[in-house]
Amino acid sequence: MPREKSAVYRDLSDAVLNLEEEKAAATAQEVVAAGYDAYEAIDQGLADGMARAGKLFEEDEYFVPELLIAADAMYAGLGVLRPHIKIDQSRAPGRVVIGVIEGDTHDIGKNLVKIILEAKGFETRDLGRDIPPAAFAQAAREFNAEIIAISTLMTTTMAGMEKVISLLKDGGDRDKFRVMVGGAPISATFAEKIGADGYAANAVEAGELAVRLVSELRGGIRD
Amino acid sequence: MPTHDLMTPRERLAAIKAGRPYDRLRCVPSISNTTARVLGCKVSELRRDGETLARATIATYRRFRYDTVRVFTDLYVQPEAMGAKVRVPLDETAHLDAPAINTVAEIAALTPHNPHTDGPLPALLQATRLVYEALNDEVPVTCAVEGPFTLAALLVGAETISRWMFKEPAAAHRLLEIAYRACSRLAAAIIATGAAPSLTDAMSSSTVISPKHFREFALPYLKRLVGDIRERSGAAPGLHICGKTAPIWEGMVETGASCLSIDNLADLRAAKKLVGDRVCLMGNIPPSEVLLRGAPADVRRAALKCIREAGDNPGGFILASGCSLPTETPFANIDAMMDAAREVGYPVAEGLAKITN
Structure with missing residues (x-):
């Protein structure tokens, strides 16, 4: 029994x-x-x-x-x-491309966020660490991702995050994605400054943020 | 850049120690590879040869006139000297590509570096000696040494040391013993140049490990390292730990360090209350939000806030950045930080009272 x-x-x-x-x-x-x-x-x-x-x-x-x-x-x-697991598409909350931006090889934070996202049922494509901005944009398009999650631990690499967003704008498909950023030197103010859609202070918040961003995206809300 | 200082850093330090009047609070923007921007060389050149690093470090001091000169490029010089793979981009800070070891079995073959022969350490020591010879009469010269726990984390990778603390604590301690011996050797070699080691232990932060793990895996080795330094040089080093540190301030004092440098994630006023009678405090203007991305007026405001919080610390206070400055920090912001200390002047309380905006 x-x-x-x-x-x-x-x-x-x-x-x-x-x-x-x-x-x-x-x-x-x-x-x-x-x-x-x-x-x-x-x-x-x-x-x-x-x-x-x-x-x-x-x-x-x-x-x-x-x-x-x-x-x-x-x-x-x-x-x-x-x-x-019985495959049920309606359960998949979304697709995420995740990685550590170019110039940084610290990936504990990114790995934790990935774990949380996977636990929430997200499909993730982990690009790894030290990833050039162009590779984020390209992978997001190929993978049909809804979320691009970018992490860094080093102040020296923060500019690369902004670059990902400008590459999406240049490509004309910025609105197809939600970009979230995080890592020790990142703040909500910084995220806003570079035009990211969200910032999470830790992995658990990142999971909640991703769920919110996807429903925003699907609901067509753009503030 | 004309300086409005009335004293050299050495004169100021002597006056503070003797309890005599001085011209302004000590001020230390923790500059690292920004020295390349002052000299006009590539960041990678600093790491390659000691003479360039010395010239850049000296030129940067002369440009800003802060109160401690630190010879520093990045935290990976010791790990590299012990077999870690470090990537050195042409014009950005170096970073760790692969740890020196991956498994418990590999610890047996790992040995502390010889700072006079291994990796980038001879160049670092050469730079330290040159900077010391050029500047020591005017300003104290230090060279950064990471704490044993941080070195161990860089030697095996942060995730692996994390797992070992839970699953292989004896192996973690064996690795830490080797890391401690390496740090102590580097510190001795720095002392032999005339300069002083200055400790930085990022991974010991309560943003990373628990206060309990700090006590078990970081503190005992830090204590021995500080003891070695004091024995060899007669002076205790300063200790910087990034991120949250409030739960370990007592432990940081227990190491025997003379000065605690804390991050902007830590509260200067609370540190003053808890340990300020026993140690000098150093901090804590946000390096990226304010010094890198802010305007000079933001820097001034943040600097005045720090001085209001801890300028009257009984154990002494050094206005500093919360952590090392990003390479591209604007010179105008570093000037603004120095100028804030000059604006307040001496006595500090009277200077602060006169500032109304």
Whole structure:
């Protein structure tokens, strides 16, 4: 007799929150064995745990290493559950091209944002680090992305973010995309100054921002 | 650029230490590769030869007349000397391409660098010696050394050290021991040039690791490093940590550092209250928002705010940028920062009271 669904999802969430990689994988196996819905388990279990870890991060209870280990646990669970997800297009909240701008090779922040976005069901194309502005624009067009997410840790590379936006303007398709920026030296003021559509101070906020930007884009809202 | 200073930095420092009147608060824009813009060379040339770095550093001091000269290009000179791969673009700050090691097993073969022979360190030391010889009579000369935790994070990659702190703590400590020995060797070599090491430990920030991990993995090695420096030179170094640091200010004081340099994400007034009677404080004009992208009037406003917050710090105060300045920081903004300290003058409280806008 399998345990209640809600109890299993709670365990999944707790395993991520408590940085327990093996428990996350084992609990994910339990989901599969019981025949529960894999997407629901990801959403209400793994992603929920990641969101709770993110909350602790915002409250200065968790730090970057804790989020990384939480992500390891989430990925351990995802690895088990992914093959069991029933494809349902209506669930995919959107497509994101993500990367670290040219001149910077720090990618922890970008990787965390990617994890959160994937947990929210976004399809992501990870361009990696040290990516020229033109490659962001090109990849966004090829991938039919709705969101372009650009990260940097270094003040020296911030100008590249502005360049991505001007390249989209030059291409005449600026309105097809929503551009979000983040990273240690970035601020909401800076994002506004360069004409980005949004700024997120951390990975959890970035996930919420991406959801908002996509619904804006689909709703045709342009402020 | 005419300077309105009445004292040299050395004279000012001596007066402050003796409790005598002085002309203005000390002021240190933490300049790094902006020196290339002053000299008119490419950023990569600074890293390639010590003479160019020395000439650029000296010219930049003479242009702005700040209170501590720091020989610094980037944080990757030590990691490179120990096998990390560093990319050096022609005219931008160098960055880390690949760590020196990736696995626990590789720690066994990793050794501390020899600062006199390895990677870019001989050039850095040559520059430090030249700058010291040219300027030491007038202004204290330092050379940056990253803290052991930051060096360890650069040697193995930030994600890997993060995982090791949880899953392989013994391996993390073995790596930190090697990093500490490297830092201590570089510090000794800097002291031998006559200059003073100045510590910077970005990865120890509470924006990155928990205060608990700071205590376990960063603090013990920082403490030993500060102790080594004090033993060899007779003076304790300053310590800069970026990002949020309020939870670790006590720990930063425990290292034995003489001066805490804090980021604009940290509150000078709170730092003054908690540790200001025990250490000098340095900070914290936002480097990118204000010094890079603002106008001189914004810089002045931010500088006055810092002085109002901590100008009366019992352990002393140095007006500084919250972190190293981006290469393209406008000269006019660096001048505006220096001029704010000059405008307030001495005594600081009276100078501030006279400023109404």
